[in-house]
Amino acid sequence: MDIQQWHQEAKKRLEKINQGHLLRFWDELNDTQKTDLLRQVDRLETELIPKWIETYVMGEGIIEIPHDFEPAPFYPAQTPPEQMEEYNRAHALGEQLLREGKVAGFVVAGGQGTRLGFDGPKGNFPISPIKKKTLFQIFAEILLAARERFQAEIPWYVMTSPLNNAQTIEIFEANQYYGLPKEDVLIFQQGTNPNFDFEGRIFLSDKHTIAKSPDGHGGSLKALYASGAISDMRDRGIEQISYWQVDNPLIHLMDPLFIGLHAQAGAGMSSKTLKKSGPLEKVGNFCLVDGRVTVIEYSDLPDEQSHRTNPDGSLVFELGSIAIHMISVAFVEKLNQHGFALPVHKAIKKIPYLNGEANFIEPDKPNGVKLETFVFDALPMSKKSIILETIRNQEFAPVKNATGTDSAEATYQMMIDRAADWLQRAGIALPRTKDGKPDCIIEIAPSFALYPEDVKNKIDQIPPIRPGDRIYFE
Ligand code: UTP
Numbered sequence: 001m002d003i004q005q006w007h008q009e010a011k012k013r014l015e016k017i018n019q020g021h022l023l024r025f026w027d028e029l030n031d032t033q034k035t036d037l038l039r040q041v042d043r044l045e046t047e048l049i050p051k052w053i054e055t056y057v058m059g060e061g062i063i064e065i066p067h068d069f070e071p072a073p074f075y076p077a078q079t080p081p082e083q084m085e086e087y088n089r090a091h092a093l094g095e096q097l098l099r100e101g102k103v104a105g106f107v108v109a110g111g112q113g114t115r116l117g118f119d120g121p122k123g124n125f126p127i128s129p130i131k132k133k134t135l136f137q138i139f140a141e142i143l144l145a146a147r148e149r150f151q152a153e154i155p156w157y158v159m160t161s162p163l164n165n166a167q168t169i170e171i172f173e174a175n176q177y178y179g180l181p182k183e184d185v186l187i188f189q190q191g192t193n194p195n196f197d198f199e200g201r202i203f204l205s206d207k208h209t210i211a212k213s214p215d216g217h218g219g220s221l222k223a224l225y226a227s228g229a230i231s232d233m234r235d236r237g238i239e240q241i242s243y244w245q246v247d248n249p250l251i252h253l254m255d256p257l258f259i260g261l262h263a264q265a266g267a268g269m270s271s272k273t274l275k276k277s278g279p280l281e282k283v284g285n286f287c288l289v290d291g292r293v294t295v296i297e298y299s300d301l302p303d304e305q306s307h308r309t310n311p312d313g314s315l316v317f318e319l320g321s322i323a324i325h326m327i328s329v330a331f332v333e334k335l336n337q338h339g340f341a342l343p344v345h346k347a348i349k350k351i352p353y354l355n356g357e358a359n360f361i362e363p364d365k366p367n368g369v370k371l372e373t374f375v376f377d378a379l380p381m382s383k384k385s386i387i388l389e390t391i392r393n394q395e396f397a398p399v400k401n402a403t404g405t406d407s408a409e410a411t412y413q414m415m416i417d418r419a420a421d422w423l424q425r426a427g428i429a430l431p432r433t434k435d436g437k438p439d440c441i442i443e444i445a446p447s448f449a450l451y452p453e454d455v456k457n458k459i460d461q462i463p464p465i466r467p468g469d470r471i472y473f474e
Contacts, residue, residue: 003034010041017049018201025207025358033208040210044194044202053200056346057369064343065300069287071316072294074273074387075261087257090264094256097263101152102239105143105253106224106327108375109168109246110161110190110214114349115401116408121164123246124171125399127408129416130443130472135399136171138249138446140178145446146254154254155236156180157229158187161214165189188227190219193371195351203353203368206360211353216372217245217323218342225336233329239263241332243325243375247398249411250418251324252390254450258326261386268331268382272324272390276315279306283320284376286387292380293387295321319387321376322396331382340381342373393417394452413437419444419473423462426455431467439467445474 001009007026014020022041029037055061079087097103113122123136133141140156147154160168169187172178177185192212194202203211220243224230233241240259244251252258262270271293273286284295285306298306301317308316351368355361379385390396397414400406420430420438431439442465449455455462458473465471 003031003038006038007034010038013046014041017046019044019046019049021356022202022204022210024356025204029208037208037210044210049194049202052344052371053196056344056371057196057198057200061346062343063300065296065302066287066289066294069289069294069296072286072288072319072387074286074319074389077389077391086264087261090260091257092260093264094258094260095150097240097259098146098150098154098254098256099152100237101154102237103154103254103259104233104236104238104241105139105154105156106159106220106241106243107139107156107246108159108190108217108220108243110159110164110219111217111246112161112163112213113247116399117402121160121168121171121246122399123158123168125408127249127399127411127415128443129412129419129441130470131445135246135249137175137178139244139251139253140180141446142251142253142450144179145450148447149450150254153181153184153236155184155186155233155238157224157233157241158185159190159220159223160187161190162192162212163214186229186232188223188229190223191215191226195349195353196369196371197351197353198368203351205352206354207358211351213349213351213370214372216345217375218373218377220375221327221332221335221340221342221378224332230329230332230336239329241327241329243323243327245323245398247400248323248396249399249415250395250397252395252451258324258388261388262326262328265384265386267326267384267386268328268334269379270326270386270388271376271379272322272395273319273387274322274390274392274396275318276320277392279315281320283322285317286319286321287317289380293382293385294380295374295376319389322390323376324390324395325375335378335381340378342377344371344373346370347372393421416442422449422452422455423465425452426459426462428455428459428462428465430465431469440465440469440471442470443472445472448473 109123118125124134126132126134193215195211205211282298287296347370348366349370350363352362397411399408399411419442433439
C-alpha cells in the first residue's frame with residue numbers, strides 16, 4: 001500500500017472514533033515520521049477505544065464488588081506446630097526445584113516511577129546503606145548468591161516498557177550484567193495503552209508520536225508470552241516463576257518455602273501477604289470469592305468490612321497484598337492460549353502533551369487518564385492458589401515516594417534494621433540508640449548471607465560493632 005492510501009485509511013479509522021486530531025500535523029512530517037505515526041495508528045486497538053472512553057475515561061470504570069466474600073486462608077509466617085511437617089516438606093521441595101534449575105526470577109520494571117521522580121529506570125536507583133548499590137545490583141547479587149547456593153542456573157527475566165527499555169539495557173551493559181552471565185538475563189518489553197484527556201481525546205506527545213504509557217504490571221502476563229520469554233523458559237526447563245517488583249530491595253526472591261508451598265499445592269499463581277498495619281492501610285485485601293483467592297482493592301472494600309474484627313480483636317480482613325508472587329509457567333501458557341483479559345483500571349495522572357498549537361505542555365495538575373491492568377487480578381483465574389504470610393520488616397520496603405511513607409529514606413532505614421536483626425539473631429551485640437534503633441550503619445551483601453540463618457556460620461568474620469560504626473559484610 002502506498003503512503004497516501006495508508007494515510008487515508010488511517011484517517012478514516014481515526015475519524016470514526018473521534019481521534020482524527022492525531023494526524024493534525026501530517027503535512028509537517030517527513031517520510032520517516034509519517035511511516036512511524038501510521039504504524040502507531042495501526043497498532044491502536046480502535047475497536048476497543050470507544051468502549052474504554054465511555055467506561056473508564058468519561059465513566060468511573062466497572063467496579064464489581066462481589067456479594068459474598070470471606071477472608072482467604074493462609075500459611076502463617078510462624079510455622080504452626082501441627083503444620084510443621086507440611087512446611088518442612090514444602091521447604092525441601094522448593095530447594096529441590098531450585099537445585100534442579102526449575103525456577104526463574106522475574107522482575108517487573110516497566111513502571112514510570114513518577115512518584116519517586118528519579119531520572120531513569122527505577123532499578124538504577126541507589127539505595128543500599130553503605131555501598132549505594134542500585135536496586136538492580138541488589139537483585140543480581142541475590143541471584144548470584146542463590147546460583148552459588150543451589151549450584152543451578154537461575155535465569156532472570158526483566159520486564160521493561162518501550163519508555164525505559166533502551167535505558168535499562170544500557171544500564172545492564174554498562175554494569176556487565178552485574179556479574180551474571182549475559183545469556184541468563186533476558187530483558188523484554190510490555191505493551192502500552194494510549195493516554196486520554198478528560199474528554200476522551202488521545203494525546204500526542206510530539207507531532208508524530210501518540211502519548212502512551214505502559215499497560216500496568218498486569219501486562220506482564222501477556223508480555224511474558226508474547227515476547228517469547230515463556231518459550232525460552234520451556235527450553236530451559238523452567239517450571240516456576242518468582243515474581244517481584246523493582247522497588248523492593250528486601251525481597252526474599254528465592255524463597256524455598258514459598259516456592260515449595262506453591263508447587264506442592266499445584267497452584268497456578270500464589271502470593272505472599274503481610275498483616276495490615278491497620279484496617280485502612282492502602283493495600284489490596286486477600287479474600288475468597290466463590291472459592292477463589294481474589295484481591296479486593298482497599299478502596300473497594302466496604303468500610304464496615306475493613307473494620308470488622310474477630311473475637312480476639314484482630315481484623316477479619318487482615319491480609320494485605322504486597323505484589324510478591326509465584327507463578328507457574330503452565331498457568332501463563334494456559335491464560336494466553338485460551339485468551340484472557342484482566343479488568344482495566346483507570347488512573348488520573350499528569351500527562352505531558354503537545355497541544356493544538358504544537359506547544360509542549362507539562363501540566364502541574366492531573367489532566368488525563370492512563371489505563372492499566374493489575375497482575376493480582378489474575379489470581380481468581382487460577383484454580384489453586386496459596387498465600388504465605390511474611391513479616392514486613394523482613395521482606396517489604398518499597399521505594400515509591402520521594403519523601404514520607406514508602407520513601408527511599410524509609411527503605412534505607414529498613415535495610416539497616418533488617419541487617420541488625422539478622423546479626424542480633426546470630427547472637428551479635430549491637431549498639432543501639434535510646435529509642436532502640438541500631439546506632440551504626442550496616443549492610444549485609446547477599447554473598448555474606450542470603451538468609452538470616454547464614455549469619456551464624458560467619459560469626460568469626462564479624463568484628464565487635466561500636467556506636468557510629470559503618471560496616472559492610474560481604
Ligand atoms: P507502581 O504501581 O509503583 O507504579 O509499580 P510505577 O509506575 O513504578 O510508579 P508511579 O505510580 O508512577 O510512581 C509497581 C511495580 O510494577 C511495575 C513497576 O516497575 C514496579 O515494579 N510496573 C508498573 C510495570 O512493570 N509496568 C507498569 O505498567 C506499571
